[in-house]
Amino acid sequence: DILLTQSPSSLSASVGDRVTITCRASQTVTNYLNWYQLKPGKAPKLLIYAASRLQTGVPSRFSGSGSGTDFTLTISSLQPEDFASYYCQQSYNIPFTFGPGTKVDIK
Amino acid sequence: EVQLVESGGGLVQPGGSLRLSCAASGFTFSNHAMTWVRQAPGKGLEWVSAVSGDGQNIFYTDSLKGRFTISRDNSKNTLYLQMSSLRAEDTAIYYCAKDRGDETDSFDTWGQGTMVTVSS
Numbered sequence: 636d637i638l639l640t641q642s643p644s645s646l647s648a649s650v651g652d653r654v655t656i657t658c659r660a661s662q663t664v665t666n667y668l669n670w671y672q673l674k675p676g677k678a679p680k681l682l683i684y685a686a687s688r689l690q691t692g693v694p695s696r697f698s699g700s701g702s703g704t705d706f707t708l709t710i711s712s713l714q715p716e717d718f719a720s721y722y723c724q725q726s727y728n729i730p731f732t733f734g735p736g737t738k739v740d741i742k
Numbered sequence: 743e744v745q746l747v748e749s750g751g752g753l754v755q756p757g758g759s760l761r762l763s764c765a766a767s768g769f770t771f772s773n774h775a776m777t778w779v780r781q782a783p784g785k786g787l788e789w790v791s792a793v794s795g796d797g798q799n800i801f802y803t804d805s806l807k808g809r810f811t812i813s814r815d816n817s818k819n820t821l822y823l824q825m826s827s828l829r830a831e832d833t834a835i836y837y838c839a840k841d842r843g844d845e846t847d848s849f850d851t852w853g854q855g856t857m858v859t860v861s862s
Binding site: 671673690 | 777842846848849851853854855
């Protein structure tokens with residue numbers, strides 16, 4: 636199975652901050668890497684697919700980059716509604732594994 | 743509007759069984775692979791199982807093979823997860839998710855989830 640690690644596991648930030656979350660795969664996933672946002676009591680939301688493609692309806696302050704084993708999710712200017720947990724997921728090999736998540740909370 | 747609504751969760755004793763359902767609407771159900779993902783309390787997301795649009799190709803995470811069975815009824819636009827020999831560690835919110843329908847195998851729509859609690 637492909638193992639995904641994320642860093643940091645949690646971070647505290649203020650509205651307007653630039654936030655970067657990294658995801659590393661134990662082997663190459665080429666660009667089969669997706670990012671999701673999870674809030675308690677709500678349906679998870681796809682933000683970025685294929686490493687860098689913005690899902691329809693997702694604000695442009697979210698962006699993704701990387702290929703192979705190293706990936707980044709960036710929020711250019713954190714908004715109040717962005718306080719949530721973020722997960723990367725590889726869809727290169729079955730089982731489609733998720734990273735352990737990064738919790739973004741208010742400083 | 744694309745929508746997924748899970749049902750069937752609840753409290754079940756260890757060793758028991760439960761069948762989850764996911765009712766889909768707003769898209770051509772048979773054109774999309776579907777997936778179950780779960781989240782145990784205080785834990786991250788775990789991919790559970792997936793089924794192709796025609797129901798012919800089925801995949802499971804290794805640790806659940808033999809206890810969980812995924813299926814779909816395209817005439818009813820419904821996805822199922824039959825769970826048996828349930829254990830305390832199966833306690834989780836279970837989400838169904840829709841594949842984008844392209845080669846990326848990303849999940850563009852999720853339900854709100856249904857809670858399964860395995861406890862005596």
